[in-house]
Amino acid sequence: MAEQVKKKDLNIFVEYLTRVEGHGHIKINMKDGKLEACYLNVIEAPRFFEAMVRGRSMFEVQHITSRICGICSTGHSLASIKATEDAIGFTPSVQTRKLRKLALHYETLDSHLLHVLFLVTPDVFGAESVFPMIQTHKDVILLALKMKKACSDLCDILMGRHTHPITLAVRGFTKIPGKKELEKSRELLGELEKDLAIVLGVVKLIKLPEFERETEYIALTHPDEYAFLDGNIASTDAKEIAPRDYLSFVHELNVEHSASKHSKNKRNSYMTGALARFNINHKKLPEKLLDIAKSLGLKAPCYNPFMNSIAQVIETAYCLYDAIEIIDGFLKNGIDQSEAVASWPSSLEKNKFTFKSGRGVGAVEVPRGILFHDYTVNAEGIIEKANCVIPTNQNLANIDMDLQKMVPEILHKTKEEITLQAEMLVRAYDPCISCSCHLLDVEFVD
């Protein structure tokens, strides 16, 4: 069904494509050369987390909000814990902060690898999904599975499991790895480091569409490090602000075609995620990673959203090296296992544990972008109000605007090609593994 003519009418409906913590459709509708509709339609069943956590103990809220998303559950836990600690005026120990960074690195590693190896490579090799690749590219699949296994083993050691981590708690970790576990972790990271070289080889083969649209980029930024866990909020359009003021950047709005709220700042949309982080924080990356980035065609500032996947590859390397550094530090200087805390102050320590009430915000960079949890905790330690702003939601408006710019630019392509590229665009934002799946039931009206 190849057509070469530039289309005047186009009607694309990709059902069950995307989700924002759920599911969505792509809808493109062109009539007489005019784009009437072009957006990502989010039809996720709303789950009402902000309502669910209201009235519950501040010690279990992170357990609940982790369930917002299985894929970035570590990020949600950490944002939640940080919001709670911020609200009650608790400062975690230096060791806790290091371990949390490690936890976040593991999740980013796992998530980015999954995205690049399972979801982007099928495009590179012209496969429909990973399943056919088991036959055609078994080596890549085995490598991917091996690396994911290493990630999940790392998570098991530090957090009990990857999905919905167990050991993360308000005040610290409920279990702290010992020397043996650290050694095992170091070994796994060493293996990953070796495998990463092969991944970079595969990534070199990726050919991404040429498309640019300058937008606002928002990410955490930190004076000493490529920010993931801590920092202020930076924008390419405005001055840095503290996490507590996130609402002056993030304006949430409801749109009819989506059960998820959209966000915007000064412009009609902004982008968050790996590319935004790279654009804002690339100076904090070691030289050798910048060189690799350059060899893969990524240089800041970059306005091609498809390059988000490449930025993820660079971050994968960054997280890996930083994780190794953290573990080596523990191996050299020791780790204090007695710092382990109870997830809930026990009856034995209850009277010793005091806190203040108030509002707190936790901002964390998760694989898909900046994540905010915002709680108000009362004097009894109960959550009175909660707000969570999820990265994919923040990107939705930007995705719509990218689509609206991109589709008219590629009208000379076949409908299949247009649909594929639209999907690839959505997938580039890596909204979640489920969103990055392939299309179904495409409908064309000429």
Place this chain on the structure above:
Amino acid sequence: MKYSLIEKLKISELVVWLKNKQYKVVGPKAKENQFVYGDLDSPDELKLEHKPPVLALKKYYLPQEENLLNFSFGETKGKEVDVSNNFTVVFGAHTCDIAGVICLENACDIEPKDNNFFERNKNILIIGIECLKPCDEYATCVTMGTHNPKGGYDLMLTDIGNQYLVHVNSQEGLNVVANDKIFVDADSEYISKVNRIRTDKTNVFNKQLNVAENEIGVLLGRTVKSPVWDDIGKRCLSCGNCTNVCPTCYCFDVRDEVNLAVTEGRRYRVWDSCQLKEFAEVAGGENFRKDRKKRQQHRLFRKFKYPIEKYNRNFCVGCGRCSRTCMAKISLIETINSLAKESI
């Protein structure tokens, strides 16, 4: 057999020496506010002064989970799993825990013998430590007569100040004390010292049960209808903790597991508990010990009544674990003493 002496300061040296012989050395280690038996990676992990560890020594003889057969799916015969273990030294077991091993040995010795137990038993050397004071309010070791060493070990350490007096009770034990860099022979003077210590012990160790050891079974038999049992039945949560921690409980379940390719599998046994609802429930729904009260009765009968009939000894060694671990605070001492009070 004979007595030796070891300086307290040389205990570490002994551990290291045993480890250098490629023995696996295990002993009580601290875990949070309690203790567990575990591999001693370094000698300072050993806590000779301890309360009964969470699980008793039985895990080294009949592990929580133990492979029986490996098989290829679709086959009718499996490959028998070799259980012969690394030579293991258990360092620092209390006398009650050693008595627990003797109970297990009795049970496993009934024909057909449990070969796995004896296979492992061959390769375990026990270095015990004598308690000079009771662990806590849960222990009933004095009543059960397990607070003094009564065999079942290779070496037994008794604290006599700066040294331990070592009672050597087996050929393997002799081989260990033969290391004259660590041990020296003890003369008879020390033996009378130990006897003195034992007599002094009676002052700090009180009998915890108001019933004699050999009468508990009879008491239980007489009081099955007592309201004490109803109360226990109401409180018990059937968590199985009391049997899992008990040094002498040995019931197990047999399970099969196959890999996801459904090509290979294993048949293994895991500790089971008579406190669980399904323990005596058969297909079709009949349950021969349906209520918690019956199950708790069964547990104590299996400690104090049936073994007396079968092995002429109680299967409780007075370690106090079951009471210590029970979140409903069902206490062995309280139960027996209440029953005794009632039946007067």
Place this chain on the structure above:
Amino acid sequence: MNNSLYNPIKATIVATKQMTATEKWFKIELENKKDLNHNPGQFVEVSLLGLGEAPISISSSPTQRGYFELCVRQAGKITAALHKLKEGDNLGIRGPFGHGFPIDELKGKDLLFIAGGLGIAPLRSLINYVIDQRKDFGKVNILLGCKEPKQLLYTDELKKWEKLTGISFRCTVDRADPDWKGNVGLITNLIPGIDIDVKQTYAIVCGPPIMYKFVLVKLMEKNIPDKQILVSLERKMKCGLGKCGHCQINGLYCCQDGPVFSYDKIKKVEGAI
């Protein structure tokens, strides 16, 4: 070898028959047609590696050589899987286990068999043994009960038993269907009417757990001495070796001390009946 006690031996199903909606009959040969060498009343652990094991009574007489028979009711995981097997399929067997009926003690005595439902399976082993060694035993009474006619097991064989001389066979169902011409009512109703010499008679009982209480009352009314009442009991079992503890009835292990017990041994044992 270490775990040989747990390793099944290979056996082959040589014939099967669906007897009722829930019961299936299996004729099984051990590797090389070895004899199982069992006593009537013993059981085997039927083993499907990957799924588990189930204790099943041997329902054929040891006088039949080279094979044995089982009758399996579909009750759960293993038994459901067994029902899927057909002629030519293999399975594993461990055993025979337990104490069967005390044949020597029974020799020369009159026998009163009382079977409820699937309880006929273990008793059939002894019944057929007695039929094959008829001279060694006295009078034989067989009482059989089940819920409905369509649940009757071994129907062809029952007809044969009915015709044998020196054997009195009676059957009853709780609920009749239009074709049923026999007794209706509980099996306990048949007991008072039978004519037995109490001193000479051994009663042999097997059936669902609730049946025992009622049958025993009737047998006691008949004044059969406790020692001469034999029951075959069912308990949950895992190992068959007297180790796993599941089948324990107070101090007794059903799998090793039983499954056949004489009533005088267990009447004081709480929870046995």
Place this chain on the structure above:
Amino acid sequence: MSKVRVAFFDFADCEGCQLQLTYLNEALLDVLKHCDIVNFREVMHERSDDYDVAIVEGSITRPYDVERIKKIRERAKILVAYGACAAIGGVNGIRRKYTIDEAKKIVYPDREFPIETGEVKAVDQVVKVDAYVHGCPTNNNEFAEVLKCLLLGVAYKVPTYAVCVECKLKENICLYEKGQVCMGPVTRAGCGAWCTSNGNTCYGCRGVLEDFNQQGQMDVLKKYGVTVNMLKDKFTLYNSCKMEEKNG
């Protein structure tokens, strides 16, 4: 064994349980020897409505989903409730303490457009379920066991005993002995005491045991100084949907 056609579906959930399957790693390839995965939106494009086994994740919340699950039920020979959201309602059930309008007001205070939702239900509160894989998230050992049973055509039986059993075998110090509160005694085992073995408490994600000792448990909690509110929180975290069922 012939190949089984397996389809995955998800409803209101976090997709964490499906993600668990990617941690099967190489065993995933083994699974594919016996199963044709005909629908798995997470990672594949192809889709088919012809399947034997439907593995359903997530709670049912919208009228639209009720229809969808009913259709899936009609088509599937075997329907598996996969993960806490599907099996017992899970954390989604917490929302039951609000009316739908209240919940909407809290989360979408100034939304002018309609938002479609309904009461949160576990899958078996809408259609018949043949097998359960409990947990939030599920664990792969148990999933393997369930899959094996499906392939062999026998029923998988969820343990009927408490998490404590597995907890003790792992030699954990009981949280009650450390002054903490744990759902272990009333929660069905099968996770290997995942949380308590990692220093946390059990939250009851595998569902409350069918016949746990209610009075006994209350007494224990009282003994340990647990307030009624805290107790309620513990039971409503995962088990809201099922508790209401229990209390009529």
